[in-house]
Amino acid sequence: MTPAGAPAHVAIIMDGNGRWASARGLPRFEGHRRGVEALRRTVRASIDLGIRYLTVFSFSSENWRRPPQEIGDLMGLLKRFIRNDLAQLHASGVRVRILGSRQRLSSEIDGLLTEAENLTRDNTGLTLVVAFNYGSRAEIVQAAQRLALEVAAGRLPPEAITEEAFSARLGTADIPDPDLVIRTSGEMRLSNFLMWQSAYSEFVFTPCLWPDFDRPALEAAIAEFHGRDRRYGGLSRAGAVSGAVS
DSSP states (O other), rough: OOTTTTTEEEHHHHHHHHHHHTTTTTHHHHHHHHHHHHHHHHHHHHHHHHHHHEEEEEEGGGGGOOOOHHHHHHHHHHHHHHHHHHHHHHHHHHHHEESOOOTTTHHHHHHHHEEEEEEHHOOSSSSSEEEEEEEEHHHHHHHHHHHHHHTTTTTGGGGGHHHHHHHHHSSTTTTTOOOOEETTOOOOSSOOOOOOOTTTTTEEEOOOOOOOOOOOHHHHHHHHHHOOOTTTTOHHHHHHHHHOOO
16 A cells, blocks of 8 residues: 555456447547546546555457457557657656557557657656556466476476565566456446456456546545455454454
């Protein structure tokens, strides 16, 4: 927990752009565009609330199955976000991290992502982790492959494969596991997002569609987080007190 009382790491599955647009008779692109505005609001709110890490699921490895026009729109919005917002993020002390595969990305997109990381590398404020072209299963498989190669090369004995060793081979090796995972739009699943890292995260599923997400919605999720009894496999606070008395 941060001194301000907010979770140190909040991860968000930004869902509902298409449904938001459909409900208003608008093209899906408008939902995605409004979703970028929601991301800007959430970054600002995270800075104000003292959140140290904000991870957002912006484009999954499964999203390539969408129509080419929509994929093009999403890539265009990413380019616009980086070009328009990177200077402000940098000025605000935000460090940008990209999580996911660079395969299938155009050289222009790849270059912009690299620029965002390099420019903000030494910033010490909020770390904004953008999960782009990301899939948790693929990340886990790649970590297992790295360990297997080290064992095969004789650099690592099999008994040295621990949870800590596995975590160190993930793309999030230097990022703490999320305390709170939020999914908007009312859907209640992880959708291949941070499955290893979220083993002991608290989950908040809100019916709010992502373009409508704002600071009050974030604060409400954090308030719900504070009401949870995080046991990590142990006794609840009430149970621990009861056991001590008995």
